Amino acid sequence: MDIQFFWESLITLIPGIPLTLLLAFLSTFLGxxxxxxxxxxxxxxxxxxxxxxxxxxxxxxxxxxxxxLFLIYYGLSQFPAVRHSFAWTFLRDxxxxxxxxxxxxxxxxxxxVIRGGLLSVPHGQVEAARASGMSGFMLFRRIVFxxxxxxxxxxxxxxxxxxxxxxxxxxxxxxxxxxxxxxKLVSETYRVIEVFIVAGAIYLAINFILTRIVMALEYRxxxxxxxxxxxxxxxxxxxxxxxxx
Amino acid sequence: xxxxxxxxxxAMTAAMxxxxxxxxxxxxxxxxxxxxxxxxxNSTNADGTLEGFEIDLGKILCERMKxxxxxxxxxxxxxxxxxxxxxxxxxxxxxxxxxxxxxxxxFSIPYGSTGQTFGVLEDSDLAKLPxxxxxxxxxxxxxxxxxxxxxxxxxLKGKIIGVQSSAIAERFLQENLxxxxxxxxxxxxxxxxxxxxxxxxxxxMASTAYISTAMKDPANKGMIxxxxxxQGGILGKGSSLGLRKGSDELKAMxxxxxxxARDDGTIKELSMKWFGFDVTVY
Numbered sequence: 001m002d003i004q005f006f007w008e009s010l011i012t013l014i015p016g017i018p019l020t021l022l023l024a025f026l027s028t029f030l031g032x033x034x035x036x037x038x039x040x041x042x043x044x045x046x047x048x049x050x051x052x053x054x055x056x057x058x059x060x061x062x063x064x065x066x067x068x069l070f071l072i073y074y075g076l077s078q079f080p081a082v083r084h085s086f087a088w089t090f091l092r093d094x095x096x097x098x099x100x101x102x103x104x105x106x107x108x109x110x111x112x113v114i115r116g117g118l119l120s121v122p123h124g125q126v127e128a129a130r131a132s133g134m135s136g137f138m139l140f141r142r143i144v145f146x147x148x149x150x151x152x153x154x155x156x157x158x159x160x161x162x163x164x165x166x167x168x169x170x171x172x173x174x175x176x177x178x179x180x181x182x183x184k185l186v187s188e189t190y191r192v193i194e195v196f197i198v199a200g201a202i203y204l205a206i207n208f209i210l211t212r213i214v215m216a217l218e219y220r221x222x223x224x225x226x227x228x229x230x231x232x233x234x235x236x237x238x239x240x241x242x243x244x245x
Numbered sequence: 246x247x248x249x250x251x252x253x254x255x256a257m258t259a260a261m262x263x264x265x266x267x268x269x270x271x272x273x274x275x276x277x278x279x280x281x282x283x284x285x286x287n288s289t290n291a292d293g294t295l296e297g298f299e300i301d302l303g304k305i306l307c308e309r310m311k312x313x314x315x316x317x318x319x320x321x322x323x324x325x326x327x328x329x330x331x332x333x334x335x336x337x338x339x340x341x342x343x344x345x346x347x348x349x350x351x352f353s354i355p356y357g358s359t360g361q362t363f364g365v366l367e368d369s370d371l372a373k374l375p376x377x378x379x380x381x382x383x384x385x386x387x388x389x390x391x392x393x394x395x396x397x398x399x400x401l402k403g404k405i406i407g408v409q410s411s412a413i414a415e416r417f418l419q420e421n422l423x424x425x426x427x428x429x430x431x432x433x434x435x436x437x438x439x440x441x442x443x444x445x446x447x448x449x450m451a452s453t454a455y456i457s458t459a460m461k462d463p464a465n466k467g468m469i470x471x472x473x474x475x476q477g478g479i480l481g482k483g484s485s486l487g488l489r490k491g492s493d494e495l496k497a498m499x500x501x502x503x504x505x506a507r508d509d510g511t512i513k514e515l516s517m518k519w520f521g522f523d524v525t526v527y
Contacts, residue, residue: 187411
């Protein structure tokens with residue numbers, strides 16, 4: 001056990017954390033909008049839109065992210081038409097290629113999570129809202145979306161964690177995030193186990209914090225599942241009273 | 246007691262005289278690890294078989310060592326850990342014997358050296374890098390090499406140079422050109438070739454042998470050699486077989502076989518076939 005080396009590895013890998021977080025959050029953020037769009041397309045009842053969303057899902061959920069990354073990074077750059085187009089400003093940069101691949105990928109998974117959430121909104125709630133005179137966007141913003149998000153949050157939390165881990169694949173297109181730095185350190189020191197233990201521990205720590213945040217958010221969004229405060233206070237009082245007698 | 250010592254001595258001498266390298270008797274098979282993606286040293290054919298300078302040379306070395314050899318293909322990044330984990334007994338994969346690597350593995354004597362240089366596109370402004378093709382040994386002529394580096398710096402200012410991660414060229418770039426250019430690291434040399442062709446990087450740095458082979462590939466049309474060639478020093482003594490620490494017996498066998506292949510011109514002959522120039526380390 002070489003504590004010194006573990007420490008050195010940690011110091012080497014820490015500069016990769018911001019990049020990992022940036023890749024994960026930016027792509028999840030952008031992916032969420034695309035996912036909402038895809039979910040709405042599928043639920044729209046307009047057949048061609050539904051087919052498109054299903055086709056998208058089929059491709060991006062059915063093929064490995066690694067392959068998508070390679071195709072976007074090395075594949076697209078093979079075509080002179082792409083290199084001479086406006087898109088090349090983004091595609092030239094490995095960071096944007098990673099963001100694009102991760103965004104397209106997460107949108108596929110998240111759209112199903114959101115669709116599940118939207119479908120779980122009780123019909124009675126929507127009816128009640130309509131009866132109160134809400135319609136269209138207001139109905140969506142005030143009733144459907146909050147309820148859907150609450151249902152979808154646990155699954156979306158998992159997607160967020162998966163995204164943090166998925167960023168490690170970006171290292172294959174020259175991006176020096178945590179895994180990229182770890183792979184470089186391994187090829188410099190040839191000490192595989194120590195370096196990847198440290199890298200794994202960093203991902204664990206990030207995901208630990210993330211799960212706590214999602215849990216806190218879940219708690220906030222589900223006040224109806226909590227015992228009313230007054231009852232909790234009463235219960236505590238009873239308990240302490242019981243202890244005395 | 247004395248007579249036993251003497252008898253042993255006689256027996257040993259006799260054995261040596263009879264069998265040449267007496268040690269050879271112990272080792273019957275040797276597994277050689279190679280990347281299989283680093284032409285012309287080693288590469289993989291469409292049908293999965295290996296070919297290259299090292300594949301030919303390895304066969305000859307094994308014949309001279311009177312051992313059975315078997316090739317194992319291993320990704321470059323994990324090639325040293327795999328050697329130390331016992332997946333094969335020797336690395337023969339265009340690996341330069343650097344001091345840093347020598348901390349974790351042993352090396353045979355070198356069997357080839359080509360130097361490191363730049364690859365650029367013929368229509369780019371870097372095609373006019375000065376000192377094209379001149380050789381600068383870092384260890385024996387450090388002053389001249391330094392001057393050469395200073396001479397190419399102005400043109401490389403603000404450019405992106407692609408290089409294989411943890412290859413010797415990467416260390417050279419980090420130490421000498423990181424202050425003017427961005428160094429982008431790739432897992433495989435083929436990947437920086439793709440990005441040179443697409444214009445994501447402005448130049449690549451790799452061994453002269455590698456670039457001169459890569460540019461013959463139709464996919465890399467327009468790629469040319471540019472700038473000075475550096476060798477020695479941190480760029481290593483040349484390609485050697487990498488061996489686990491303590492494989493002294495195997496090292497002695499390889500050293501002897503390499504020396505004989507060098508002295509009788511076998512290495513030169515093979516290098517003319519695969520490189521088009523002599524890579525023998527004399």
